[in-house]
Amino acid sequence: RKEVEQDPGPFNVPEGATVAFNCTYSNSASQSFFWYRQDCRKEPKLLMSVYSSGNEDGRFTAQLNRASQYISLLIRDSKLSDSATYLCVVKSDRGSTLGRLYFGRGTQLTVWP
Amino acid sequence: DGGITQSPKYLFRKEGQNVTLSCEQNLNHDAMYWYRQDPGQGLRLIYYSQIVNDFQKGDIAEGYSVSREKKESFPLTVTSAQKNPTAFYLCASSSGQGASKNIQYFGAGTRLSVL
Numbered sequence: 001r002k003e004v005e006q007d008p009g010p011f012n013v014p015e016g017a018t019v020a021f022n023c024t025y026s027n028s029a030s031q032s033f034f035w036y037r038q039d040c041r042k043e044p045k046l047l048m049s050v051y052s053s054g055n056e057d058g059r060f061t062a063q064l065n066r067a068s069q070y071i072s073l074l075i076r077d078s079k080l081s082d083s084a085t086y087l088c089v090v091k092s093d094r095g096s097t098l099g100r101l102y103f104g105r106g107t108q109l110t111v112w113p
Numbered sequence: 114d115g116g117i118t119q120s121p122k123y124l125f126r127k128e129g130q131n132v133t134l135s136c137e138q139n140l141n142h143d144a145m146y147w148y149r150q151d152p153g154q155g156l157r158l159i160y161y162s163q164i165v166n167d168f169q170k171g172d173i174a175e176g177y178s179v180s181r182e183k184k185e186s187f188p189l190t191v192t193s194a195q196k197n198p199t200a201f202y203l204c205a206s207s208s209g210q211g212a213s214k215n216i217q218y219f220g221a222g223t224r225l226s227v228l
Contacts, residue, residue, distance in 0.1 A: 004155075008153070032215045034215075034216070041201075042221070042222075043203055043219035043220060043221050043222050044156070044203070044219055045219070046216055046218075049216070087155070087156075091215050099144070099163065099209070099215075100158065100161070100171075101215070101217055103148075103155045103156040104155055105153070105154060105155040106155060
């Protein structure tokens with residue numbers, strides 16, 4: 001079983017739409033969670049960390065459900081510039097892999113005018 | 114400007130040839146990482162180093178080698194033993210300390226192709 005599983009999409013939404021991405025992780029001991037954004041043929045860049053109580057950054061809201069080992073990202077009022085691949089990332093806190101990040105395959109989003 | 118610099122941006126390898134990808138950072142980060150990304154796939158860890166003169170194998174280390182002689186530098190060699198080297202290679206670093214200790218920052222990547 002993979003450490004991090006994501007629906008690869010693609011998600012195609014009109015400008016102004018609200019879209020949600022989900023992600024599950026396998027290691028219940030994981031403590032740190034992130035969403036990265038990767039534009040086509042570019043490097044991943046940190047979008048936001050995910051905190052236990054949930055957190056918001058402008059139009060972006062991240063949620064964590066530890067019981068279900070589930071992370072979500074909600075994007076409100078989608079912009080054309082939001083078109084990218086969104087990577088769910090989990091930090092391992094397990095033994096020999098302590099400190100490693102595990103990346104999901106990414107969910108592709110296209111926002112159309 | 115502080116950051117991570119990877120070079121070259123594009124690299125072509127002939128069969129049987131070893132090639133080395135450069136990664137340099139001036140962020141004073143202790144930890145550095147090499148990932149490989151294939152189309153439609155997630156990032157897979159090749160090697161990582163948490164301190165100078167020490168490194169560990171990741172999930173797909175076969176056919177690759179690294180060194181960490183300086184804190185700023187973590188070069189990756191793709192050897193002739195790596196039979197399918199065509200991919201996008203990403204180098205990352207993290208501080209390992211403070212509020213951002215778990216966040217990895219990436220270089221712009223090197224695209225390697227086989228001639």
